[in-house]
Amino acid sequence: MHKGPLARHYPAVAAMVVCALVPYLAVSAALGPITPFVAADLHMSLQTVALTSGMANAGYAVGTVLAVQCAQLLPQRRMLLVYGTLLVIGSVLAAGATDAAMFIVGHVLQGLCTSLLLIAAVPPLIIDYPATRLRSTAVIMNVCVFGAVALGPVLGGVQASGHGWRPLFWVNAGIAVAALALSVLTFRDTPPAAPGTPIDQMALVLATxxxxxxxxxxxxxxxxxxxxxxTIGPLLGGLLLIAVLFVHEYLAARPLLCVRSLISTLPVAGVVAAICAAAASVSAIALTQSVLATRHTPLRLGLLYLPEFGGAAVAAVVFGIVFRSHLLHYYVLLGLVLLTAGIAVLNGAVPPTPALVAVGSGLVGIGVGASVVPALFIAGFSLRSSNVQRVFAIIELLRAVAAFLIGPVLLYVATTVGSNADEGTRTALWICFAIAALGAVIGVALYAAAGVRPPAPSVDAWMSGQQTGWDSPPLLARLRRSTSADDDCL
Incomplete structure (x- = not known):
């Protein structure tokens, strides 16, 4: 079988994953401050730029499902080269755009290909190496996903201070080229996961x-x-179709996504935590950025959010220490608590002072870093490692919808509710606070209703692919036992 010179070289493969994920995640978080420059340079309205960003985020969400389908039927590492090539093309089109059409096509390709690479490249990094490497992988994933997002406001502020946007996009194009080069160097031909299985056309249509x-x-x-x-027709109709997608996958005899396997206490709690943390954190940062945009220069505003990156990095390191113990479950809960605290600090004064922004964004960074990826591992350990790609796809689809879809809705709330923008922003931030708090409450309630004490994962057994990392009790198992006992007494 064909191999690249750095095949199975862990540092090179990890670097490839970092380079594949960073470009779009950083740019999407940095787009706010530089949107006026993109619009003016390419003669686009602000609405057109917003719609382009929305379609790129839609591509990111759809790519999670498409990547799983391609992995079932096509050689996975060869497809990685295809995805990397398309990411380079999209990044170059966006950076060198001379008109709106080039930018739209390029940026949407960036969103689609990033999730294709995410689902194709990250699971092998988790399961194709010894268990001793899993700690490094956990830290890399956390820094990669949330470090890039946390750095977005800073990068956007730095770029906006130069009254431009192309340098940031060209740097991202260069990183995409590096990701493709590393994909070639680490190439290791692998067969399809399930050749001959039928294409789940219904799942692809509903997701798209x-x-x-x-x-x-x-x-x-x-x-x-x-x-x-x-607005309301496509928004609610689209959400309904996404809900139908999960119902279809739950009922299907040969589903593309393993929804049915995730319906037990621990994975459901993990998925809920990830969704709530993603929705609350991204929206809270976007809301405070919006209300402060006219009060600070782009560079100063971006630097105020630098503690978010520091918090995410600290959370990633601590996660690498606790993820093999029962403390993993408490760590996710702590993350949600710190996230709610960070939002409360940001909402302590609207518009918040620079000190409140620094402290609040740092708490948000720690909170989201301690909750989303750790919650993903809680869900992943509940199934065999051979299913980690499908689990990852489900969580990333839901995370994308929560993080990128709820933000614009809450920004609308901030501009329409109350007598002024500050009052509306305060209301929207309280909604973010409630979302994060709800994730913590639901998680604790699910554990209590199942009567489960947080277990430590059997990582070595899970890595073997022969069994799950732990046994996850059915939903509401404790209540069901209590009800059965009452019935017996009758």
Missing amino acids: IGCVAAFFGSAELLTHPFLDAR
């Missing part, structure tokens, strides 16, 4: 139409009322 419609509706909130048919 649902995500495109939902993100289109949310993007239109920039210039249209929430109850306008152009």
Whole structure:
């Protein structure tokens, strides 16, 4: 079988994963401050730029499902080269765009290919190496996903201070080229996961139409009322189709996504925690950025959010220490608590002072870093490691919808509720606070209702692919036992 000179060389493979994920995640978080420059340079309206960002996020969400389908039927590492090539093309088109069409196509390709690479490259980094490497992988994933997002506001502020946008996009194009080069150097031909299985056309159609419609509706909130048919129709209709997707996958005899296997206490609690943390953190940062944009220079505003990156890095290191123990479960809960505290600090004064922004963003960084990826591992350990790609796809699809879809809705709330923007922002931040708190409450309630004490994962057994990392009790198992006992007494 064909091999690259750095095949199975862990540092090179890890570097490839970092380079594949960073470009789009950083740019999407940095786009806010540089949007006026993109619009002016390419003669686009702000609504068109918002719609482009929405469609790129839709591509990211759809790519999670498409990547799993391709992995079932096509040689996985060869597809990695295809995805990397398309990412380079998209990044170059976006950076060198001379008109709106080039930028739209390029940026949407960036979103789609990033999730394709995420689902194709990260699971092998988890399961194709000895268990001793898993700690490093856990830290890399955490820093990669949330470090890039946390650095977005800083990068956007630095770029906006130079009154431009192309240098940032060209740097990202260079990183995409590095990711492709590393994909070639680490190439190791692998067969399809399940050749001959039928294509789940229903899943692909529901995911594509649902995500495109939902993100289109949310993007239109920039210039249209929430109850306008152009916004509420696609938004609610798209969310309904995404819900139908999960129902279809639960009922299907040969599902593409292992939804049914995730319906037990620990994975459900993990998924809920990841969704709530993603939705609350991204929205809270976007809201405070919006309300402070006219009060600080882009560079100063970006630097105020630098503690978020520091917090995410600290959380990633601590996660690497606790993820093999029962403390993993408490760590996710601590993350949600710190996230709610960070949002409360940001909401302590609207507009928040620089000190409150620094402290609040740092707490948000720690909170989201301690909750989303650790929650992913809670869900992953509940199934065999051979299913980690499908688990990852489900969580990333839901995380993308939560993180990128709810933000525009809450920004709309901030501009329409109350007598002024500050009052509206305070209301929207309280919603973020409630979302994060709800994730913690639901998680604790699920553990209590199942009567489960947080277990430590059997990592070595899980890595073998022969068994799960722990036994996850059925939902509401303790209540069911209590009800059965009462029935017996009758």
